[in-house]
Amino acid sequence: MVNEFVAFLxxxxxxGLAIAVIIGGKLNEFVTSLVQDVLMPLIxxxxxxxxxxxxxxxLSYNGIFYGKAIGSAVDFIIVSIxxxxxxxxxxxxxxxxxx
Numbered sequence: 627m628v629n630e631f632v633a634f635l636x637x638x639x640x641x642g643l644a645i646a647v648i649i650g651g652k653l654n655e656f657v658t659s660l661v662q663d664v665l666m667p668l669i670x671x672x673x674x675x676x677x678x679x680x681x682x683x684x685l686s687y688n689g690i691f692y693g694k695a696i697g698s699a700v701d702f703i704i705v706s707i708x709x710x711x712x713x714x715x716x717x718x719x720x721x722x723x724x725x
Contacts (some may be wrong), residue, residue: 657708662701
């Protein structure tokens with residue numbers, strides 16, 4: 627029974643998928659921290675200083691926290707670009723040449 631289960635995991639790439647999910651989760655955590663703690667303060671510092679706010683997530687108008695939406699959108703864009711570049715680097719397509 628155990629041997630069948632191990633064979634199943636190997637045949638269907640379940641172990642590789644599990645590793646990819648774990649690495650992907652940690653990569654997302656790293657990129658989110660990089661965006662929120664490093665890039666957002668650098669990019670939006672002049673606007674935040676003018677609005678007299680120290681964190682973009684605290685920007686609001688009549689109870690609507692649009693700063694959170696802006697922060698999430700920038701985070702999504704940067705994570706998407708990094709994942710795209712990483713996938714492009716890893717999954718390079720080989721050019722098939724005709725002879």
